[in-house]
Amino acid sequence: MSESIDLKALLAESGVGAVLDELDRELVGLAPVKTRIREIASLLVVDKARAALGVEGAKPSLHMCFTGNPGTGKTTVAMRMATILHRLGHVRKGHLVAVTRDDLVGQYIGHTAPKTKEVLKRAMGGVLFIDEAYYLYRPENERDYGQEAIEILMQVMENQREDLVVIFAGYKSRMDTFFQSNPGLGSRVAHHIDFPDYSVAELEEIAERMVAGLGLRLSPDARTALGDYLRLRRGQPNFANARSLRNALDRARLRQARRLLEAGRVDADMLMTIDAEDIRASRVFGAARDPAEEAAC
């Protein structure tokens, strides 16, 4: 067979290169995640080429599991994933349906199956994103309806692979136990992707982008203060990476607004700048001195 196919052209034609570059550009860090997504994209392009040359193979199973601490970008990546899979023709519509246990599991006998099936129907042609998926399985209650939802999920994941992709998400350790107690499910999920925590440098970069997105900017002092803040906050419990950062910035905005009101007269520059004192006023700095205080802010 002398027929040949230009894979690069195929990739360019699908427009997925743009999405991948966007992913690289817009998401800070997450190197292992990006590598894995590129691999999956390559696999799909190669599969497309195979199909074009008449080599028919079964569609690959692309069910995934995203593990990682809160705020590491699992939902954001899942959203991108839906677009990528759509561009490469693996799913027909490319929408994302994000659900949790409550959307799948019913409250009384016979309620679970229709509920789960309805969600599955809505997700057909796109990606079903199950956040905190380990809640589906409650080993302490043998009559828990979660098991029923898992069984229906499993059936659809196996039989209607071409209709939807399921992405499970949750904390690493709890997802591991979840898959151990549901081996059937674990074996149907081909791609386990771990989202690492962000380093302080990465968080600072994310902060720059968030602030720019809000039409604000950090003064040089504020930048240093934010670095200190992040180093302290990371050591404290309930640190949710980018989410904590977003909350911290929102509070800094509040303080900035109060400060500006108290100042009375302002100019455009003042309106746009978050200063060190807006960040230094955070309770986190107090907590460093007084570790007994339960400081979530």
Next chain:
Amino acid sequence: MRITQGTFSYLPDLTDEQIGKQVAYALEQGWAVSLEYTDDPHPRNVYWEMWGLPMFDLQDPAGVLGELRECRKAHPDCYVKLNAFDSTRGFETMRMSFMVHRPAVEARYKLRREEGPARLVRYTIERA
């Protein structure tokens, strides 16, 4: 007797692929698709049984086709129709409705004439 009703009554039965395309069209229009079945396809019988609830918020016909398969399996001897409901204000009605399954042996109907006073004739279609 081949019983016909609804939107594509003048066409041969649609294949599953064609049904899928019609559903895709309905979903594109933002209509909610639902399935109904009955063993009494009399033209005046508007009360068909619902197969589950109408399917809202679907993006892709795969879900509807899955339900259709289930419904056919559960009621092979019934007629099944697919409705697409438009909730837009001013319409608030079915915009499309067609048969998607018929039993191997179809229901038979006959026409009955009833002679009344002054040569009045009443016609009734009834199950044979």
